[in-house]
Amino acid sequence: MSEIISEITGRRARRGLSEETIDRTVLERIFKAATLSPSCANKQPWRFMVCTADGSIEKAREALLGGNYWATKAPVLVVVMTSDDLDCKSNDNRNYAWFDTGMAVMSLMLQATREGLIAHPMAGFDPAVLREKFDIGDETRIITMIAVAKPGATDHLSEKHLTQENEDQTRRPIGEVFSWENWPGLQ
Numbered sequence: 001m002s003e004i005i006s007e008i009t010g011r012r013a014r015r016g017l018s019e020e021t022i023d024r025t026v027l028e029r030i031f032k033a034a035t036l037s038p039s040c041a042n043k044q045p046w047r048f049m050v051c052t053a054d055g056s057i058e059k060a061r062e063a064l065l066g067g068n069y070w071a072t073k074a075p076v077l078v079v080v081m082t083s084d085d086l087d088c089k090s091n092d093n094r095n096y097a098w099f100d101t102g103m104a105v106m107s108l109m110l111q112a113t114r115e116g117l118i119a120h121p122m123a124g125f126d127p128a129v130l131r132e133k134f135d136i137g138d139e140t141r142i143i144t145m146i147a148v149a150k151p152g153a154t155d156h157l158s159e160k161h162l163t164q165e166n167e168d169q170t171r172r173p174i175g176e177v178f179s180w181e182n183w184p185g186l187q
Contacts, residue, residue, distance in 0.1 A: 018152030045086030
């Protein structure tokens with residue numbers, strides 16, 4: 001019987017990050033994995049801005065909100081974006097560009113896990129700061145930021161985050177998120 005691949009079961013949104021530089025060939029591999037993701041009509045609507053160098057990473061760090069203090073240790077911050085112009089324009093206004101970009105992020109995260117890295121996506125950032133610092137126009141949808149790092153020490157984490165770092169991963173039971181043959185409504 002087949003098993004779920006270890007990169008899915010082993011992936012965690014860890015916060016104990018090392019400040020150690022990541023080899024560029026490793027980064028290019030995780031970004032290549034993202035580009036291999038499926039997309040509606042092969043539009044490939046994802047756009048990734050990788051911040052590693054002094055200057056760009058400092059500007060990206062300025063956008064982080066207080067709860068993501070731990071991400072300032074990451075040697076790589078990735079800003080994930082798309083545009084409505086890159087969407088495949090379905091007839092009922094489903095925005096596939098966001099869905100497709102999410103799949104690309106997951107591919108990036110799974111490859112990062114395979115490489116022994118942490119890739120932690122965050123909602124806790126101010127898009128206005130990123131727009132100002134990097135001259136990103138309003139037509140560009142900033143979806144998430146991802147901290148990419150090697151695993152590191154946890155002694156700088158708050159008590160709450162330290163507890164989360166050591167907890168077992170929990171997920172809703174499959175019966176709560178899948179229904180077979182009919183729609184019981186949201187619960």
